[in-house]
Amino acid sequence: MDAQSQWTGLDASRLERITDHLERNYIGPQKIAGCQVAVARHGHVAYQKSLGSMDLERGKPMRDDAIFRIYSMTKPITSVALMTLYEKGYFQLNDPVSRFVPSWKNHRVWVSGEGDSMVTEAPNRPVSFRDVLSHTAGFTYGGGLPGVGIQHPIDQIYRSLKVRSVGGADTMMEFLDKLGQVPLRYQPGEQWMYSLATDVCGALVEVISGKPFAQYLQDEIFGPLGMVDTAFQVAADKLDRFCANYQRGPDKKLKLIDDPATSTFTAEPGFKSGGGGLTGTTADYLRFCEMLRRGGELDGARILGPRTLEMMHMNHLKGGKDLTQLALGSFSETANEGVGFGLGFASTQGVVETGQLGVGDYYWGGAASTIFLVDPKEDLAMVFMTQLMPSGTFNFRGQLKSLIYSAIVD
Numbered sequence: 231m232d233a234q235s236q237w238t239g240l241d242a243s244r245l246e247r248i249t250d251h252l253e254r255n256y257i258g259p260q261k262i263a264g265c266q267v268a269v270a271r272h273g274h275v276a277y278q279k280s281l282g283s284m285d286l287e288r289g290k291p292m293r294d295d296a297i298f299r300i301y302s303m304t305k306p307i308t309s310v311a312l313m314t315l316y317e318k319g320y321f322q323l324n325d326p327v328s329r330f331v332p333s334w335k336n337h338r339v340w341v342s343g344e345g346d347s348m349v350t351e352a353p354n355r356p357v358s359f360r361d362v363l364s365h366t367a368g369f370t371y372g373g374g375l376p377g378v379g380i381q382h383p384i385d386q387i388y389r390s391l392k393v394r395s396v397g398g399a400d401t402m403m404e405f406l407d408k409l410g411q412v413p414l415r416y417q418p419g420e421q422w423m424y425s426l427a428t429d430v431c432g433a434l435v436e437v438i439s440g441k442p443f444a445q446y447l448q449d450e451i452f453g454p455l456g457m458v459d460t461a462f463q464v465a466a467d468k469l470d471r472f473c474a475n476y477q478r479g480p481d482k483k484l485k486l487i488d489d490p491a492t493s494t495f496t497a498e499p500g501f502k503s504g505g506g507g508l509t510g511t512t513a514d515y516l517r518f519c520e521m522l523r524r525g526g527e528l529d530g531a532r533i534l535g536p537r538t539l540e541m542m543h544m545n546h547l548k549g550g551k552d553l554t555q556l557a558l559g560s561f562s563e564t565a566n567e568g569v570g571f572g573l574g575f576a577s578t579q580g581v582v583e584t585g586q587l588g589v590g591d592y593y594w595g596g597a598a599s600t601i602f603l604v605d606p607k608e609d610l611a612m613v614f615m616t617q618l619m620p621s622g623t624f625n626f627r628g629q630l631k632s633l634i635y636s637a638i639v640d
Contacts, residue, residue: 238276239640245269245277248633257282260484261624262599263476264292265616266512269634270520272609278512284473287486297464297472298615299488299495300515301506301596302563305428307451307460307518308504309363309542309574310534311443312431314450316359317538320438323363323573326356327430330437331403333410339368340413344383350413357418362427362434363573364546368414369425371561381559387412394429399500402433402443415558419548422571423558431574432504443502454531455517460510463498464490472496472509475598475617487619506597512615515602519611522592522604543577543592543606545570552579563595563621565628586628587635593627601627608638 235242248267256262264282268275280292315321321329328334334357338350353368361367372388373381393408394400400408409430415423436443444462452460464472472495475488490496495509521528525536534542547556553566553576564576568583575592578584591610593603599618604611612634614626 235276235639237274238271239638240269240271240276240634241637241639242276244637244639245634247637248277248630249279249281251629251633252281256624260286261478261482262616262618263474263484265614266292266294266296267615267630268512268516268613270516270523270611271638273520273524275516285490286476286484287474287489292473293471295459295471295511295513296615297459297468297509297511298600298617299473299475299596299598300460300508300510300600300615301598302428303515303594303596303600303602304504304506304508305431306522306574306594306602307447307508308428308432308435311435311447311451311504312359312363313534313538313542313573315435315438317535321359323360324358326358327362327434328356330434331406331410333407336410337368338413339417340384340415344386348383348413353414354417355419357414359434360546360573361418362430364422364571365425365427366419366422366547366556366571367425367427367430368416368418368421368423369409369412369427369430370415370423370559371425372412382415384413384415394426394501394503402436405501406430406433406437420556421558422547422553422556424562426505428505428574429503432502435504443504451518451533452514454533455514455521455528457510457514457517460508460514462495462502462507462509464493464495464509466496469496473617475619477619478623484618512613515613515615516611519602519604519613523606523609523611542573543575543604544572545577545579546572552583563601564593586631588631595621595627597621599623599626601630603627603631608635610634610638 269277284292341349357367373385472490476484477487479485526534526539568580570579577592591605595601599621601614
């Protein structure tokens with residue numbers, strides 16, 4: 231066994247199957263342009279590779295310091311930021327959000343119908359901080375997800391109010407007040423639906439702290455962790471490191487959908503989306519994951535206490551149920567079987583139900599097929615970056631889990 235395998239308990243030759251798998255099945259046939267994978271265990275990097283291309287049109291090979299759109303992998307960062315304010319005593323999980331957003335005292339819940347004939351009822355209880363952290367508040371994405379049309383009468387109201395419309399520049403409080411006018415899709419806490427809830431968490435960070443959301447992230451997370459390339463905007467001097475973003479067309483060929491030279495991510499956004507607005511590198515996100523793996527601290531910088539973090543990746547769904555029992559709508563960044571949801575993370579509840587190795591790991595993904603996971607039991611962290619939309623095109627997480635967990639030999 232080589233020295234690296236002794237440190238990590240991961241068989242280096244078995245891990246190398248990751249390279250073969252990705253090159254043979256995805257990069258060779260150009261199902262993706264390129265990707266990066268980093269696997270660390272016990273604090274040591276066991277596998278790290280940059281494969282393929284970051285920009286097919288310009289013939290640029292994948293750089294180790296490439297910058298990716300991480301989309302919904304912004305959500306765990308935002309959730310951690312909000313929980314730093316929990317630790318400072320600003321709120322309890324079961325507190326109503328209306329303590330800070332008075333307009334939410336007027337929330338109604340959809341019952342039936344649409345338009346002028348829509349029937350609503352009063353909520354059984356106010357929307358809580360736990361609800362917005364765990365996507366159980368009753369919000370939706372307003373029909374605003376890529377490739378997802380208007381799904382429900384409530385989504386028409388999101389559209390008419392221009393709730394977090396693309397390119398919109400609402401202040402955080404204007405965004406929150408608009409959400410106070412939209413009926414909730416279901417009674418708070420009763421079901422789970424992927425939604426604008428984490429944008430709410432970002433807005434609450436700004437409202438509660440009194441500091442611009444982006445600045446709070448920089449001061450409390452990115453700066454202390456040394457995440458030097460994670461931001462809502464790709465700076466001009468970093469543009470040559472910014473990947474192109476692709477979509478799989480009906481002909482199964484890659485189609486460029488966001489050229490790095492003209493991307494909206496090259497300009498500062500009016501609305502800083504806590505649900506999906508960040509760009510960053512594999513190295514940066516691995517530092518975030520290592521902080522999580524170590525119980526909230528990395529290289530002397532403590533972001534959260536270990537008990538807070540442990541609470542965050544417990545299953546907070548009502549009655550300890552999994553997503554098959556509570557999820558509404560088909561869009562998510564995870565399969566539902568045997569999967570619970572905590573405060574910003576999905577979590578594996580059972581190996582048998584999921585049909586995957588590893589239990590107790592927590593994770594999420596992004597719209598361009600990026601993924602990460604942290605496994606406290608195996609003392610493992612993994613980051614996978616690519617730029618292919620939509621994220622459900624291929625099951626990278628399941629495949630990588632099989633390849634990585636089968637390389638654990640201690």
